[in-house]
Amino acid sequence: MNKDNVTIKDIARELQISPSTVSRALKDHPDISPETKKLVNNLADKWNYRPNPIALSLKGGASKTLGVVVPEIIHYFFSSVISGIEDHANENGYNIMICQSNEEYEKEVNSIQTLVNSRVDGILISISKLTRNTEHFHELKKKNIPLVFFDRISGEVESDMVIIDDSEGAYMATKHLILEGRKKIVHLSGPPNLIISKDRIEGYIRALNEFQYGVTEENIVKCDQVQEAEWIVPSIMKRTPPPDAFFCVNDFTAAQTLNIVKKLGFHVPDDVAIVGFTNGQLSRLTDPGLSTIDQHGYDMGIEAARLMLDRIRDRKRPYQKRVIKTELVIRGSSVKDR
């Protein structure tokens, strides 16, 4: 706490030794005598010496910073993942730099450019809804910058990735509705270009098939935006007979569906059961509480960061794909008396 921005030179000067000796002493190099080490370390402590990471970066190329790109930070799920990434990164001496793509392809490309310019040691990304082109990812690989996809992965880029078992989650949700006696289950699905959307549809269909339910196209409706639900849900409820259950691609859509069907005069869960996906803060605060699939975002973040650090240490190892388990959380929107 004595000086600001103490450098190795300062210490060397004070101790009348050379900077390199100080440098070595600080990293406990075997060549250095114990006395010198003690001297150096004591002064370093006293003066509160901190290595300048910028100089380190310039030197070795490692900035000890990881870049993270998410569609939108305000979503509970992404915030949790970020927390996981941050915690694991910090524990290992890394910082993170966060960019948002705002679900836009352009902004995603920009974000990556920004992070590359900042010389991050690797980039963790969950791709935007509007990303179809994958050239920017291939650029990264060409530049030899480690890349880890989480949750919203790209089907066309080989890389490390961590996902949840979306299919299994959707299967559990649908099966739960079936076991609760629901006969006509509509799935409000996500953007078709995202693999998570496809996987969730797949799980939904798998459950239906298992119980010899018919699978009809009209029961799989793309609907994951606030405005969309506003008119899609009422139009679906006008069918004869109306569905008695919704499995929604996220909690947000589910909560909105919940409100809309209630407003239309249906009772939840008696007339209509609803299951969401995420298990965010939201799901506890609707009325009734929202049954949902827990995505364990924090764990996903930890795992993604772990993959990244592994990759930075060993750039040759084969790509890995980690799958985080999902969990069915039952609340009042799908079962009575909860």
Added chain:
Amino acid sequence: MNKDNVTIKDIARELQISPSTVSRALKDHPDISPETKKLVNNLADKWNYRPNPIALSLKGGASKTLGVVVPEIIHYFFSSVISGIEDHANENGYNIMICQSNEEYEKEVNSIQTLVNSRVDGILISISKLTRNTEHFHELKKKNIPLVFFDRISGEVESDMVIIDDSEGAYMATKHLILEGRKKIVHLSGPPNLIISKDRIEGYIRALNEFQYGVTEENIVKCDQVQEAEWIVPSIMKRTPPPDAFFCVNDFTAAQTLNIVKKLGFHVPDDVAIVGFTNGQLSRLTDPGLSTIDQHGYDMGIEAARLMLDRIRDRKRPYQKRVIKTELVIRGSSVKDR
């Protein structure tokens, strides 16, 4: 797109001129001949040259990175502020590095240390609920690192800051409840060490006084955590007579209060009206919708970043305190037929 990490040297070598000339040409130095400039710039474009920010930092000391410390990224309000900061920072060639304090003093101090070590050019912070000590902020001032507080400011550190008019927001909320005919309005308040809590209490009291309502201590209850509301709200509703309105320190507490009083058999808004604070996604999804005070988090972020960049440009200017306007948003939790 031709090479990776092109340096000034590469360009110099190719053009058979010296690096310094290239450097000057790139920044349009008057000494350099137009032809040379054109030559250099063309090649720079062609090779997609990007200055290495790390080298720049080492040189001049500016890392073009701002540090941001928030209690928790998962809160809608903080996410919005971050978006605002990020947008304004990016527009001006800055990146941001985000740390979470998790509402802990220790983690807050650590985060700041991390950011300082990373040589950020300034730190924007919203302090944690548990921060009482302000030494770490004074350290920053000693180190001459610009500091901007937003939302949760420190009363003991002189600095630039941007807040919302908490008092006014609370006043509007309370007045709204009074005008709706509510007689007994309980305020569920935040941690007493935060200035925002005090200001909201102040606004609440001001409204009560204006309408000759009595102000009683038992109607101001510290309650801003999920677990607390669980028992505090029921105990309050057992009073005779029970209150007919709640003004809550945030949307989260408000939504929970809403659910709890409903579960206790009261009707919202007939028996009990509720107003929250934030206007997050949440407030649209409760049943009924939550009346609340919009905090304009994004605007606050823009303003905070603006203050920071001003400060970086001119370290001598007097400290400024900006106040963001709040706005009453009325939904069904406080008014019938919405």
Added chain:
DNA sequence: GTGAAAGCGCTAACAG
């Protein structure tokens, strides 16, 4: 109008 050289803080190869 352009080049050579030094230096930002640190490390590592090379010498003693």
Added chain:
DNA sequence: CTGTTAGCGCTTTCAC
């Protein structure tokens, strides 16, 4: 065991 030197990419005096 310790010091000297060069260099990471860039800017900036100081020369010419």
